[in-house]
Amino acid sequence: MALLASNSSPPHSRASSSRKRWIAGAGLVAALVLWRGVDDFARAHLFLINRSPSLPNWAYFVERGALPARGQVAFFLPPRNALVEAHFGKRPSPFGKIALGMPGDVIEHRGDDVVLIRAPSGNDPRQGTRSVIGHMKPLSAAGEVLAPGPVGRIPEGCYYMGSAHKDGFDSRYAAIGFVCRRQIVGVARGVLL
Numbered sequence: 001m002a003l004l005a006s007n008s009s010p011p012h013s014r015a016s017s018s019r020k021r022w023i024a025g026a027g028l029v030a031a032l033v034l035w036r037g038v039d040d041f042a043r044a045h046l047f048l049i050n051r052s053p054s055l056p057n058w059a060y061f062v063e064r065g066a067l068p069a070r071g072q073v074a075f076f077l078p079p080r081n082a083l084v085e086a087h088f089g090k091r092p093s094p095f096g097k098i099a100l101g102m103p104g105d106v107i108e109h110r111g112d113d114v115v116l117i118r119a120p121s122g123n124d125p126r127q128g129t130r131s132v133i134g135h136m137k138p139l140s141a142a143g144e145v146l147a148p149g150p151v152g153r154i155p156e157g158c159y160y161m162g163s164a165h166k167d168g169f170d171s172r173y174a175a176i177g178f179v180c181r182r183q184i185v186g187v188a189r190g191v192l193l
Helices: 011-044 082-088
Strands: 045-049 059-064 073-076 095-101 106-110 113-117 130-135 158-162 184-192
Touching: 059 073, 073 158, 095 130, 130 158
Parallel strands: none
Antiparallel strands: 045 059, 059 184, 073 095, 073 184, 095 158, 106 113, 113 130
């Protein structure tokens, strides 16, 4: 008597094979969802390393396209000029500074001091107050002349970006000036020490 070969698998073998395909399919879907989430995060954020002593932290997660509120760290593309190019190259990395002055605020120079006069806004109890937000130096560490930055009312869509560091290269100098919306890369949303 000859045995006939059977193409059918035992029932437990079919169930096991079906379960493996389901797990593999679910794993593939989970991987795609995870990849999409990581991709969306990467498109909306940057990871930037701070190479300057003017900010206290060494690395930041930055939300692309966000505009700063007063006191927030924001990253921007510096203007193209000889001083920036001499120190940072033809294609400098974004600068990270603090939004100290907002549209409508007024900037004055009193000797070497940069003074901010806060514009009225809502229920701000500090409106109209004056505060020194920086000190200007006449020369860079390399001996280059540092022209004072802009004064007057900060235009709509622009910011005074600065830091408390004595050697900060920021809006206190004409080579940087007010930083406007088109220059803003984004706002720091996370800080790594």
